[in-house]
Amino acid sequence: GIQVEQSPPDLILQEGANSTLRCNFSDSVNNLQWFHQNPWGQLINLFYIPSGTKQNGRLSATTVATERYSLLYISSSQTTDSGVYFCAVGVAGTASKLTFGTGTRLQVTL
Amino acid sequence: GAVVSQHPSWVICKSGTSVKIECRSLDFQATTMFWYRQFPKQSLMLMATSNEGSKATYEQGVEKDKFLINHASLTLSTLTVTSAHPEDSSFYICSARESGTGGHYGYTFGSGTRLTIV
Numbered sequence: 001g002i003q004v005e006q007s008p009p010d011l012i013l014q015e016g017a018n019s020t021l022r023c024n025f026s027d028s029v030n031n032l033q034w035f036h037q038n039p040w041g042q043l044i045n046l047f048y049i050p051s052g053t054k055q056n057g058r059l060s061a062t063t064v065a066t067e068r069y070s071l072l073y074i075s076s077s078q079t080t081d082s083g084v085y086f087c088a089v090g091v092a093g094t095a096s097k098l099t100f101g102t103g104t105r106l107q108v109t110l
Numbered sequence: 111g112a113v114v115s116q117h118p119s120w121v122i123c124k125s126g127t128s129v130k131i132e133c134r135s136l137d138f139q140a141t142t143m144f145w146y147r148q149f150p151k152q153s154l155m156l157m158a159t160s161n162e163g164s165k166a167t168y169e170q171g172v173e174k175d176k177f178l179i180n181h182a183s184l185t186l187s188t189l190t191v192t193s194a195h196p197e198d199s200s201f202y203i204c205s206a207r208e209s210g211t212g213g214h215y216g217y218t219f220g221s222g223t224r225l226t227i228v
Contacts, residue, residue, distance in 0.1 A: 033217070041148075041201055043219040086153065096142060096207060098217065100154040 002027045002091055004101035012107045013077050021072040021104045023087035031090030032063050033098070034072050038083045046072070046085075077108045112138050114206045116220025123194055123227055131189045131223045133204030139184035140206035145177075148201040148222075160187040194227045201225075 003026040013019055023032075034046040047054050047061040049070065054061055058077075063070040070087055084105050088098040113136040123129050133143055141162050146154040158179050159167045166179035176198075178190040187206075191198055204220040 035219075041203070041222040041224075043203065043205075045217065045219075088154075097144070097156055097159060098205075099156070100146075103153050105151075 002029070002089060002099050004087060004089055004099055006085075006087060006101040006104050008104060009102065010105045010107075012109065015077060015079060015108055015110055017077050017108075018073070018075045019077060019106070021074070021085055021106075023070040023072070023101050025068050025070075025087075025089050025101075027068075027091060029065070029068075029089040030092045031096075031098070032065075032070055033088050034061055034070070035086045035088060036081075036083050037086060037103075043086075074106075077106075079108045079110065082106055082108050112206075112208060112218040114204065114218045114220040116204050116223055118223055119221060120224040121226070123225070125195050125227055126193055128190055128192045129194055129225060131191075131202055131204075131225075133187045133189070133206065133220050135185045135206045135208075135218070138206075138208045140187075140208060141184065142207045143181060143187040144205040144207075145179060145187075145189050146203045146205065148203060150201075154203060157189075191225065194225070196227045199225055199227045 005024045007022045032050045033048050036044045049061045049063045051063050051065045058075045060073045084103045086103050087101045115134045117132050143160040145157045148154045157172045160179045160181040162181045168174045181187040203222045
């Protein structure tokens with residue numbers, strides 16, 4: 001099956017700093033989403049971005065499908081951004097299943 | 111927006127008992143629901159895809175007799191962990207996809223169930 005690797009695995013930032021999270025995937029995908037899992041375990045959908053660039057407030061994401069990677073940018077980080085960020089991909093012909101990446105654990109400190 | 115309710119949020123059970131977890135879409139119909147398991151500090155692993163009115167599709171390595179899935183209506187799927195043992199302790203998360211959603215954006219996740227078997 002498809003492999004989805006994220007980097008870095010852990011990241012500690014001071015409030016106000018910017019960061020870039022990366023998601024590499026091993027095969028062509030027809031679906032790519034970024035999620036934030038808060039410390040209580042709830043998953044929040046951030047972006048649906050199988051290709052191109054999107055922005056939502058302090059967050060933006062870019063997917064280069066031909067090179068099989070996606071980037072999530074967090075600007076002016078806040079303590080509420082802490083948690084785990086996952087990318088998840090879907091492959092054509094797999095009944096809408098999502099395969100989750102390894103995750104990046106982010107801690108934003110004061 | 112779409113809301114998925116998952117209950118219970120946490121449960122502690124004795125080894126050998128069975129535990130049922132409910133996943134309910136509150137304001138939309140879901141033909142397909144997904145069940146994931148997440149061990150501490152690890153990623154989400156898909157266990158099975160639940161289809162309304164038909165048998166669930168299990169991922170390789172997941173025991174279908176141990177993890178019973180029922181999707182009897184368009185708004186409710188249940189996962190029953192039968193004869194649970196300490197190694198079944200984990201965080202279980204369900205996800206529902208709104209019926210008729212042509213694109214891939216319609217995934218909503220429940221808040222998860224922390225299962226501890228003692």
